[in-house]
Amino acid sequence: MTADPKRRGASTAPDDVMEDTVVPQDSAGDLEATRPAGAGAAPRTPDPSQPRGGADETSANKTLGDFRLVKKLGQGGMGAVYLAHQISLDRPCALKVLSRDLAARPGFVERFVREARAMAKIDHANVVKCYAVGEDRGLHFVAMELIDGQSMKDWVEQIGKLSVADALHVILCCGEALEHAHSLNMIHRDIKPDNILVTSKGAVKVADLGLAKVLDEDMSMTQSGTGLGTPHYMPPEQARNAKYVDHRSDIYALGSTLYNLLTNDTPFSGDSVVELIAAKEKGQFTPARRKNSEIPERLDLMIDKAMAKDPRHRYQSVTEMMQDLESVRLAGESLSFITAEDKVVVRRSAASGVTPSPSMKSGVTRSPTPITPPRRPGGKSSAKSGVKKSSGKSPKSRTSTAGVAGMWFVRYTSSSGKVKVSKMSTPQVLTAMKTDKLDTKTRVAAKSSGPFLPLAQIPVFEDEAGRMLTRSKAKQRERNLAAEYQKIDRQYQRQKWWRLLARWRDSTLGLVGLIVYLAVIAAVVAAAIWFVPILWRMIAEQFNLG
Structure with a gap:
């Protein structure tokens, strides 16, 4: 729970200065400055809409288990939140004390303890750490990492x-x-x-x-x-x-x-x-x-x-x-x-x-650690590589020098799917890489007899190979994203047709019902027209109305 900005910059704990203190926020709402039940100071009427806290706001010298309460930071949906100091490990922390209202609910304390223990198992740089969960004098609490921000x-x-x-x-x-x-x-x-x-x-x-x-x-x-x-x-x-x-x-x-x-x-x-x-x-x-x-x-x-x-x-x-x-x-x-x-x-x-x-x-910004390039296979043997041995240069550097000085033999897969080997200069290879005419499976060698190595293992091509790999992955993700959106669009279109069919069905049933209704009315009218004269004649004959 983040402390109220007006209260942020909590008081000092022993041997530690707390500045811009932040503690995790209760999920049920913002901090409220309500006094918890059982306060030692002069009582005031609490807000009935807020749960009662479980410790005194002014209890800077009180303790709960292994924790000494320094200052109350606020009141939330789960209870009171305190700036505290863990005595055994001599470190500051945020202490959430469960309200008595929640603690009185059947099964709530068990769930509270179970989830707090589960949270304590999470060890990740981007998660606020849970130090401990416990109970003292009927008050249940959880101690968490104090965040200075x-x-x-x-x-x-x-x-x-x-x-x-x-x-x-x-x-x-x-x-x-x-x-x-x-x-x-x-x-x-x-x-x-x-x-x-x-x-x-x-x-x-x-x-x-x-x-x-x-x-x-x-x-x-x-x-x-x-x-x-x-x-x-x-x-x-x-x-x-x-x-x-x-x-x-x-x-x-x-x-x-x-x-x-x-x-x-x-x-x-x-x-x-x-x-x-x-x-x-x-x-x-x-x-x-x-x-x-x-x-x-x-x-x-x-x-x-x-x-x-x-x-x-x-x-x-x-x-x-x-x-x-x-x-x-x-x-x-x-x-x-x-x-x-x-x-x-x-x-x-x-x-x-x-x-x-x-x-x-x-917490210290540092430059990236230099990465040692991979050693060329067979680089220790100058006889096998065909490169003259020179002191102070790695086999990979010698391969690069040989390629820059002469031409590269490039093995790649053409658009027709055939594997080809072409002789290209360094600028030509770089241009082909920038225009994506070569892919990440391309291999190059300083001699036609090989060995053929990935572009990323040749220093002169290493940077462009990294950019080419990034472009390849980005394009693949774009294709995947486009396919996903096409899938969603197809689902929407199918739903659209089903909705149209449903409307047609409903309208058809409505039309049929109307026709039946009109037919019934027409039958009643026709029967009336046919039966009224007959009824009239029967009445006239009965009463001699001639």
Whole structure:
């Protein structure tokens, strides 16, 4: 839970100065300055709409188990949140104390402890750590990592919409956290800017992973179909019944959060929660690109797919979503609005993989570690390679020198599918690589007898080979994305035809019913016309009306 901005900059704990303290936010709402029950100070009338806390706001010297309470940071839906100090390990932390109202509900404490223990098993750089869960004098609590920074909600309120590079950096870091959590069968259920925390050095961390489910599973909150997550970011199926969502609900919320970071707005709006959920059920919102022209069209389509109303039409895994987001190659290595000199840097490889730099662990920005080129097979034997031995040069360098000095023998597959070998100069090979006339399977050699090596193993072609590989992967992802959209379009067209058939059926049945109705009326009128004269004659004969 993020502490109220007016309260942020918590007081000092022993031997530690707490500045810009942030703690994970309770999923059920914002912090409120209500005093918990059993306060030692002068009592005041609590707000009946808020749950009672489980410890005293002024209990700076009180302890709960292994934790000394320093200062109350706020009150949330789950209970009170305190700045605390773990005595045994001599470290600061955020301590959530479960409210007595929730603790009194049958089975709630068991679920709270179970999910807190599950959360403690998650060890990931982008997840707020859970230190401990326990109970003391009837008060249940969970201790978590204290974050020296603020939430993305606070940052967006301060600086407005983010750049594409910053927004993708945040979302990809969150995606890595969710990918790890989903692999452990854990669903967050309340991804939103307020639950994404950023440290003073720019490390992105997801908060409340696991605790949202505890409140979600409470029958008093879900038996009527009410979803716990924040309405602006949760998917429509979670609003209908939060008990039956899966990992795709996190994908929807992640897409909604990306929309917010890029536009400083939410996809859906309404004067009430009911109107907001009704708008989500329609599934129609203003594309992010209309609110921010810097958003590429491909990225806009990715947001649309992540936020599809039907879970079957969304990305089916966070991994799939991350691969598409990485393919646009616009994510920043660090956050531009973080000014720390030793800020965290995350470097993403040319193959669109994510490789945390050493600074991800140490918080220090460092240059990439030089990579030693692979040794050419048989490079130690100058007799076999046909290259004159010279001191101080690796076999790979000698191969490159031989190729630059003369011509290259290039083995490639032609458009007709035949394997060919052509003699080309270095500029010709580079030009063919830049125009994608050669692919990643192409091999080159300094002599016609070989050995033929991949382009990436020749220094003069190494950089262009990396760019060629990136273009190849990007094109493949574009083809996959286009195929996915074509699949969705075909499904839509099939549904369209089924709707037309249904309308035709309904209209046909309506027409048949109308014809039958008119026929009945006509029969009644005809019978009346035929029977009235006969009835009249019978009456006249009976009474001699002549």
